[in-house]
Amino acid sequence: MTRIYSSVILLKLFWKGRFNRMKLGTTKWQRNLFIATFILPTFLFFCVFTIYPVAQAMYYSLFDWSGSSDNKKFIGLDNFKEMIHDPIVWNAMGNDYFLVIGKIIGIMILATFFAIALTRFRFKLSNFFRSIFFIPNVISVVVIGVLWNFIYNPQIGFLNSFLSLFTKDKVDITWLGFTNHTIWMLLPPAIWAGIGFYMILLIAAIQSIPESYYEASGLEGAGQWTQFRYITLPLIWEQMKVSILNIMMTTLNGSFVIVLIMTNGGPDNSTQVMGSYLYQMAFSQYHFGYGAAIGVLILIASLITTVIMQKLMHQETIEVS
Amino acid sequence: MKSGISNPIIKIIFYAILVIWGISVLYPLLWTLLDALKNNDQFFRKMPWSLPDFPLLWSNFTYVWSEFSFGTYFTNSVVVTLGSTLLGLFLAASTAYVLARYPFKGSSALFLLYISSMMIPFSLALIPLFFLLNSMHLTNSSFGLTLVYASTLIAFGIFVLVGFFKSLPKELEEAASIDGASYYGIFFRVMLPLSQPGLITVGIVNVLNIWNEYIIGTILVNDPVHYTLPVGIAMMQAQMQYRTEWGPLFAGLLITIVPILVMYMFFQKQIASGITAGAVK
Numbered sequence: 001m002t003r004i005y006s007s008v009i010l011l012k013l014f015w016k017g018r019f020n021r022m023k024l025g026t027t028k029w030q031r032n033l034f035i036a037t038f039i040l041p042t043f044l045f046f047c048v049f050t051i052y053p054v055a056q057a058m059y060y061s062l063f064d065w066s067g068s069s070d071n072k073k074f075i076g077l078d079n080f081k082e083m084i085h086d087p088i089v090w091n092a093m094g095n096d097y098f099l100v101i102g103k104i105i106g107i108m109i110l111a112t113f114f115a116i117a118l119t120r121f122r123f124k125l126s127n128f129f130r131s132i133f134f135i136p137n138v139i140s141v142v143v144i145g146v147l148w149n150f151i152y153n154p155q156i157g158f159l160n161s162f163l164s165l166f167t168k169d170k171v172d173i174t175w176l177g178f179t180n181h182t183i184w185m186l187l188p189p190a191i192w193a194g195i196g197f198y199m200i201l202l203i204a205a206i207q208s209i210p211e212s213y214y215e216a217s218g219l220e221g222a223g224q225w226t227q228f229r230y231i232t233l234p235l236i237w238e239q240m241k242v243s244i245l246n247i248m249m250t251t252l253n254g255s256f257v258i259v260l261i262m263t264n265g266g267p268d269n270s271t272q273v274m275g276s277y278l279y280q281m282a283f284s285q286y287h288f289g290y291g292a293a294i295g296v297l298i299l300i301a302s303l304i305t306t307v308i309m310q311k312l313m314h315q316e317t318i319e320v321s
Numbered sequence: 322m323k324s325g326i327s328n329p330i331i332k333i334i335f336y337a338i339l340v341i342w343g344i345s346v347l348y349p350l351l352w353t354l355l356d357a358l359k360n361n362d363q364f365f366r367k368m369p370w371s372l373p374d375f376p377l378l379w380s381n382f383t384y385v386w387s388e389f390s391f392g393t394y395f396t397n398s399v400v401v402t403l404g405s406t407l408l409g410l411f412l413a414a415s416t417a418y419v420l421a422r423y424p425f426k427g428s429s430a431l432f433l434l435y436i437s438s439m440m441i442p443f444s445l446a447l448i449p450l451f452f453l454l455n456s457m458h459l460t461n462s463s464f465g466l467t468l469v470y471a472s473t474l475i476a477f478g479i480f481v482l483v484g485f486f487k488s489l490p491k492e493l494e495e496a497a498s499i500d501g502a503s504y505y506g507i508f509f510r511v512m513l514p515l516s517q518p519g520l521i522t523v524g525i526v527n528v529l530n531i532w533n534e535y536i537i538g539t540i541l542v543n544d545p546v547h548y549t550l551p552v553g554i555a556m557m558q559a560q561m562q563y564r565t566e567w568g569p570l571f572a573g574l575l576i577t578i579v580p581i582l583v584m585y586m587f588f589q590k591q592i593a594s595g596i597t598a599g600a601v602k
Binding site for chain 1: 328331332335336338339342343345346347349350353356364365368369370412413415416418419423425431435438440441442443444445446447448449450451452453468469471472473475476479503504505508529532533534535536540550551554555558567570574577578581582584585589592593596597
């Protein structure tokens with residue numbers, strides 16, 4: 001049956017060759033038309049809704065502009081000069097990198113731990129845990145933010161009610177109200193929400209390691225820790241690098257949504273990150289030029305950080321191997 | 322060594338940590354349901370983890386659905402999510418097919434352009450997008466939101482689908498073309514049905530992203546008639562300062578989460594593999 005089928009295909013291929021040679025002119029024209037109709041609409045759409053806005057953002061960053069067309073004033077790089085003297089920008093940037101570092105440490109440790117526990121340890125319920133741990137990744141950041149706001153709620157929240165079990169008086173700490181440390185409070189939800197994704201990435205990496213490596217080292221008496229340190233870790237390091245870069249980029253680009261939902265940058269701008277400051281400047285204070293300039297700053301920051309981190313982690317790879 | 326680790330104490334500790342984390346993930350979902358059935362009095366009088374009093378206040382659900390317009394938000398979310406996913410899938414699949422099968426001068430540069438656009442922080446485009454849509458009279462409209470969402474899906478879709486089309490055997494297309502099928506016929510009748518698994522993976526990841534999307538929705542829409550669910554929830558939470566109704570808020574959260582959890586139960590494999598496909602470059 002298969003043989004008949006394949007010989008039909010061969011025959012058809014043969015005929016196609018002759019057919020193509022005969023009608024090459026029209027076929028080529030038809031082919032180009034086909035390519036154009038399949039490439040151009042998408043490209044046009046992409047230009048209008050992605051490339052044009054990105055280019056436009058850089059252009060806007062050179063203006064002092066409140067949104068209406070009559071008072072759009074070209075000011076060159078003044079927005080960027082103003083940013084240097086704006087303490088909130090520096091604070092926001094500090095918060096961004098605080099979240100980047102905190103998330104990298106928290107997520108990588110826990111995700112690696114879970115990935116190893118759910119593969120090398122062969123627990124019976126491994127698959128069940130894996131599905132459960134991924135759930136926060138399919139839930140909207142808005143929902144996650146609201147849930148954690150409730151945990152932190154000073155009067156009726158989980159955290160204070162729980163702490164009150166151990167104290168005489170009712171605990172009423174406003175967890176999101178400190179000017180100095182509130183940014184710390186945003187770390188647990190961010191880590192909680194991020195782990196499943198990176199756990200899945202690392203599980204895939206661990207499962208691609210040949211079982212024979214572990215068997216051979218086991219015969220020579222290597223314990224679980226030695227195997228982790230000298231087999232698993234070096235062999236999943238590539239994937240860990242990808243994960244670390246990915247955490248960095250998604251945090252710089254997207255952590256502001258949870259900030260907007262949980263603290264809106266407050267109290268007193270202390271939890272502002274670059275994205276939330278951009279949002280506030282542009283859409284509540286109507287400094288669109290300044291907002292666009294913050295956007296450009298985010299772009300530059302994430303590009304530079306990517307390059308630096310790639311360099312740093314490249315060196316470490318050599319050390320490991 | 323097939324048995325994995327031998328030391329039972331370490332094994333128990335590891336197991337305990339897994340169980341604790343599992344509870345930390347599942348428990349919030351459980352109390353979202355329990356708290357959705359309480360009234361304000363129960364929130365202030367009792368512990369947040371206490372069970373709701375009888376009769377259970379299922380009316381909180383009908384209340385947010387009509388009083389807080391979650392019915393409208395739900396419809397908007399469904400329309401925008403499905404519309405943009407279908408449009409985005411079509412735009413991505415058509416280009417991905419040509420890039421995979423009919424390379425032309427500059428096609429690899431085009432592919433690179435799409436892929437590298439995934440590196441650009443989206444916050445950069447927010448301000449110009451608002452003014453662009455405003456000038457097209459497409460702010461405060463589900464249609465405008467659908468278009469923008471569809472555009473955000475293109476790069477990822479192309480990235481995954483080019484690989485998928487390349488993995489399909491060429492013989493079928495060749496056979497179809499000898500049978501006289503046109504280029505379009507081959508794409509729609511042969512390739513699209515064959516690439517269903519790839520399309521489903523990309524489609525599901527897109528549905529997930531759009532259903533949960535907040536920031537574009539809140540920038541492009543400020544008329545409650547066109548809110549999507551995440552925007553509606555954020556607005557409801559903001560109102561809580563003046564009008565505390567915790568039970569209904571949790572009911573609203575649940576209305577947002579449940580459809581996505583149901584989808585997750587059915588398409589777990591595709592979601593995990595699709596979501597991670599974008600990160601492995």
